[in-house]
Amino acid sequence: MTLALTHVTKRFGNTVALDDISLTVERGEFICFLGPSGCGKTTLLRIVAGLELAEEGTVTLDGRDLSETPARKRNFGVVFQSYSLFPNMTAARNVGYGLECRKRPRAEIEARAAEMLRVVALSDHAHKLPSQLSGGQQQRVALARALAPDPDVLLLDEPLSALDAKVRESLRLEIRDLQKRLGITTIMVTHDQEEALTMADRIVVMDTGHIAQVGTARELYDRPASKFVAEFIGRMNVLPLDGGRFAGRPVALPEERQGAKLIGIRPEDVRLHAGAAAAGEGLLPAKLRNIVYLGNLAHLVLDVEGADNDIVAEIPGHAFRELANAPQIAVELPRETIKVLE
Structure with missing residues (x-):
């Protein structure tokens, strides 16, 4: 029927x-x-x-x-x-x-x-x-x-x-x-x-x-x-852009969405870099603010330098063990995983 x-x-x-x-x-x-x-x-x-x-x-x-x-x-x-x-x-x-x-x-x-x-x-x-x-x-x-x-x-x-x-x-x-x-x-x-x-x-x-x-x-x-x-379906980092920039740094967007003012990225799509790799172009310097370690997974809350918004990342437990004592951490927002929220 x-x-x-x-x-x-x-x-x-x-x-x-x-x-x-x-x-x-x-x-x-x-x-x-x-x-x-x-x-x-x-x-x-x-x-x-x-x-x-x-x-x-x-x-x-x-x-x-x-x-x-x-x-x-x-x-x-x-x-x-x-x-x-x-x-x-x-x-x-x-x-x-x-x-x-x-x-x-x-x-x-x-x-x-x-x-x-x-x-x-x-x-x-x-x-x-x-x-x-x-x-x-x-x-x-x-x-x-x-x-x-x-x-x-x-x-x-x-x-x-x-x-x-x-x-x-x-x-x-x-x-x-x-x-x-x-x-x-x-x-x-x-x-x-x-x-x-x-x-x-x-x-x-x-x-x-x-x-x-x-x-x-x-x-x-x-x-x-x-x-x-x-935000209602799953978890989402919702980030405002100002002239295509977040925390004063450019964010890579698809050509047809260059004027976007609001983007989202799932926690599992956020990439983290530690040590010397944290100094690359297009990366956002960050500090660990909160950690929920579940063994197989780790939920991390990151304080991004120059941003009003925290970023939440979800990574495998073994990856967190490598990250925990790193002198530097940086956040990458991969272009292919960014969702434009208009």
Whole structure:
């Protein structure tokens, strides 16, 4: 099913929560709405679900306008941040609840609940109450319940945020694998960039009610369209230029971008030179201000001579051991790794 949002706008009083949002989600695609708190991502998901109404614009599914279709009739599966399981029902009863509401035959409900619990690897827990399940198991029951009615679209509202880090990491892979196997069109809201980068086919980065950029994980990381996206996806050194110079020294830029005023460079792309090699042309003299040594990696904060901005570099642990006692250090910003942020 192809889901299309066209010029969707939503206000709460004088606050514009969503401003002219247009987006197409293709059949079987996994999309993440990613952004900080208050950017509009949850409001947009609720409009897709039919839990909020857009003041302007349309939501269509395979060309069918859903504006007048209430949430209960959209055949969308929804999994919320809180599991919202019925505490007095077994896992199997919780999974089959949506089918009970649709007045399906008892035998069909039981068979479908058993199938969905098998899909989420919880067959052995069918007769347990939610209180007898771990947080990760409860979230898998919630996911099975959303999938049981065979929805056209699956909507996930920060479904992993209440879980601890290790369980979250495991469930990310489980949910992504399940979505691929079922081929179900899926939209997930998250504020966790690692979650989005790990799970999504495409990521919709949102900022104050607008779409800042849409792309694959690699597109957003390698070619951020703005300072906001560059800083929100991964880590980025954002450096101002004055006449093509940083800290009073020229920065090598592509010919067509010579007038750039703001550039970015990822910490892993920053090159460091020590000792005699630190005196070369085009290098920025620097001092180590802070070090986080992780064994295999070292995160370094460098105070660049004549600059108001620190530069963060990420280097292999063995390279840091060679650098730690160097009398001189210099920073190189390789031309091919610089991103112009306009």
